[in-house]
Amino acid sequence: MSKLCTLWQREIAAYFLSPIAYLVMVSFLVLNGVGFWMLVMAFDGRTNDVSVMQIFFGSFFYWIGMLMAVPVITMRLFAEEKRLGTIETLMTAPVSDVVVVWSKFLGAATFFALLWMPTLSYSWLLNQFAAAPTPIDWGPVVMAYIGTMLVGFFYVSLGLMASSLTQNQIIAAIIGFVLIAIMFFLGFMINIGPAWLQSFFGYIGSIDHVRDFSRGQLDLRRVILYISATVFVLFCTQKIVESRKWR
Amino acid sequence: MIAVENLTKRYAGVTAVDNLSFTVKRGEIVGFLGPNGAGKSTTMRILSAFMPATSGKATVAGYDVFTQSEEVRRRIGYMPENNPLYLEMRVSEYLNYRAALKGVPSSKRKARTDEVLERCGLKDVGRRIVGQLSKGYRQRVGLADSLVHDPDLLILDEPTIGLDPNQIRQVRQLIKDLGKRHTILLSTHILPEVEMTCSRVMIINKGKVVASDTPENLTKLIEGGGTVRAEIRGDRATIERELGALPGVKNVTIEAGNDGFVCATVFAPPRNDVRVHIYEKAAANKWTLRELSRVRQTLEDVFVSITRVEAPASKQEEEK
Numbered sequence: 001m002s003k004l005c006t007l008w009q010r011e012i013a014a015y016f017l018s019p020i021a022y023l024v025m026v027s028f029l030v031l032n033g034v035g036f037w038m039l040v041m042a043f044d045g046r047t048n049d050v051s052v053m054q055i056f057f058g059s060f061f062y063w064i065g066m067l068m069a070v071p072v073i074t075m076r077l078f079a080e081e082k083r084l085g086t087i088e089t090l091m092t093a094p095v096s097d098v099v100v101v102w103s104k105f106l107g108a109a110t111f112f113a114l115l116w117m118p119t120l121s122y123s124w125l126l127n128q129f130a131a132a133p134t135p136i137d138w139g140p141v142v143m144a145y146i147g148t149m150l151v152g153f154f155y156v157s158l159g160l161m162a163s164s165l166t167q168n169q170i171i172a173a174i175i176g177f178v179l180i181a182i183m184f185f186l187g188f189m190i191n192i193g194p195a196w197l198q199s200f201f202g203y204i205g206s207i208d209h210v211r212d213f214s215r216g217q218l219d220l221r222r223v224i225l226y227i228s229a230t231v232f233v234l235f236c237t238q239k240i241v242e243s244r245k246w247r
Numbered sequence: 248m249i250a251v252e253n254l255t256k257r258y259a260g261v262t263a264v265d266n267l268s269f270t271v272k273r274g275e276i277v278g279f280l281g282p283n284g285a286g287k288s289t290t291m292r293i294l295s296a297f298m299p300a301t302s303g304k305a306t307v308a309g310y311d312v313f314t315q316s317e318e319v320r321r322r323i324g325y326m327p328e329n330n331p332l333y334l335e336m337r338v339s340e341y342l343n344y345r346a347a348l349k350g351v352p353s354s355k356r357k358a359r360t361d362e363v364l365e366r367c368g369l370k371d372v373g374r375r376i377v378g379q380l381s382k383g384y385r386q387r388v389g390l391a392d393s394l395v396h397d398p399d400l401l402i403l404d405e406p407t408i409g410l411d412p413n414q415i416r417q418v419r420q421l422i423k424d425l426g427k428r429h430t431i432l433l434s435t436h437i438l439p440e441v442e443m444t445c446s447r448v449m450i451i452n453k454g455k456v457v458a459s460d461t462p463e464n465l466t467k468l469i470e471g472g473g474t475v476r477a478e479i480r481g482d483r484a485t486i487e488r489e490l491g492a493l494p495g496v497k498n499v500t501i502e503a504g505n506d507g508f509v510c511a512t513v514f515a516p517p518r519n520d521v522r523v524h525i526y527e528k529a530a531a532n533k534w535t536l537r538e539l540s541r542v543r544q545t546l547e548d549v550f551v552s553i554t555r556v557e558a559p560a561s562k563q564e565e566e567k
Binding site: 002007010014084089092095246 | 348
């Protein structure tokens with residue numbers, strides 16, 4: 001457990017010791033900030049039956065941020081260690097592969113969560129500066145963040161797996177992006193193919209899930225889906241890391 | 248400390264290590280030599296539990312490297328080839344992280360880190376970023392990392408590669424000092440280094456041990472172990488004939504010097520000292536003898552003769 005903590009700290013430190021962290025953070029904030037601002041402008045002076053925040057989660061800018069940021073966060077995790085050769089010093093230290101995989105996942109997941117921190121101010125800003133302040137319904141906002149984290153962590157695990165496959169960070173980012181994009185676009189495939197396939201795509205496509213979460217629905221099936229999918233992908237990653245032993 | 252039995256490692260189609268067996272006793276400094284691709288790094292990676300062998304058994308400190316790999320990893324300090332480090336971290340930060348990872352309790356971590364900083368001559372650069380250090384310093388950081396949890400066994404894969412002569416000398420001295428407390432297995436291409444630091448040399452070629460002995464015995468092994476060089480003033484043809492007739496002498500080559508002296512190289516088998524005979528011969532013939540010395544065979548000669556052609560090596564094994 002203490003080793004998991006040591007490795008986790010090192011992973012987070014590694015983000016802030018490289019320029020990538022700051023680049024991702026700034027781009028992500030600009031993107032979401034612009035998206036938020038455009039939504040506020042569009043809603044200005046009109047009465048609506050949905051809140052700005054509800055539209056914000058699930059908007060174009062939101063998804064671009066999710067799809068682009070995660071592969072960039074995760075690409076270096078294993079690929080960089082392999083390229084530098086530090087994978088050897090890491091794996092010959094007395095730590096198990098499971099601990100290494102989970103610490104890398106937790107490090108990236110923590111950074112992903114940190115990315116979203118500044119957006120917490122959006123609800124407060126709306127409340128503070130709207131011409132006719134309406135009390136915020138915190139339920140859907142909290143649910144939207146929970147949903148974002150669940151989906152985001154799953155994407156992080158996919159990106160981590162992609163990174164364990166190669167020693168080239170660019171390739172890791174591309175594979176990660178493709179895997180994540182597939183999970184995202186499955187949500188659009190609900191009109192294609194036989195009925196059972198349509199409903200299957202409907203179940204696993206991310207786009208509807210985030211929308212439902214942002215409406216304040218806590219669907220336990222989806223929570224379990226994302227947690228178990230994340231654990232499964234991490235398990236696969238661990239097997240890929242172990243594969244050096246039997247290849 | 249290390250026991251390797253019939254270790255074999257095959258990569259897709261290539262046998263990197265072929266039925267290798269050897270032991271290393273506690274307190275030894277063993278130099279691991281061999282041409283590129285001989286299987287040195289592969290063997291070291293197997294011993295450090297980075298990857299398993301295809302077949303065979305290896306134990307470190309009594310623990311099996313495959314089944315009890317965490318126990319093994321706790322007891323070894325491994326420095327891989329090319330010394331990979333996290334370049335963005337500070338030296339003391341990195342060592343502290345590595346100490347934590349290797350299970351040094353937090354109460355002792357500071358003391359351990361300070362000790363290895365001191366021993367490896369890194370005290371002044373503790374606050375510097377690894378990526379900004381010169382290669383020599385980085386190498387020491389790698390060594391410090393392998394030492395930080397005070398392991399019983401150090402496995403160092405080419406610790407002096409890419410260093411300048413001064414740095415090599417420093418690292419060599421460091422390894423010598425470390426040998427007083429740790430068992431060391433190190434691989435290198437720099438042969439004088441092995442002669443100076445190691446108590447035993449193991450030469451492997453094509454995945455097999457072809458020679459294993461002290462550096463002194465190894466240099467005696469190869470042909471030419473009893474070669475003597477003499478500088479004599481006298482008639483060239485007479486010298487060649489007379490010296491060639493000495494007991495035990497196999498062959499004599501003569502080079503003429505530019506000042507009336509000739510330089511004779513007398514080849515005799517090892518343990519057959521012909522120097523006395525040469526002196527007596529010179530005295531009898533009233534030659535002026537300016538130099539009489541044994542040509543010291545370097546480990547380099549041994550290395551080349553053993554690894555280039557394998558046949559002479561096995562012949563010498565029989566002689567031994």
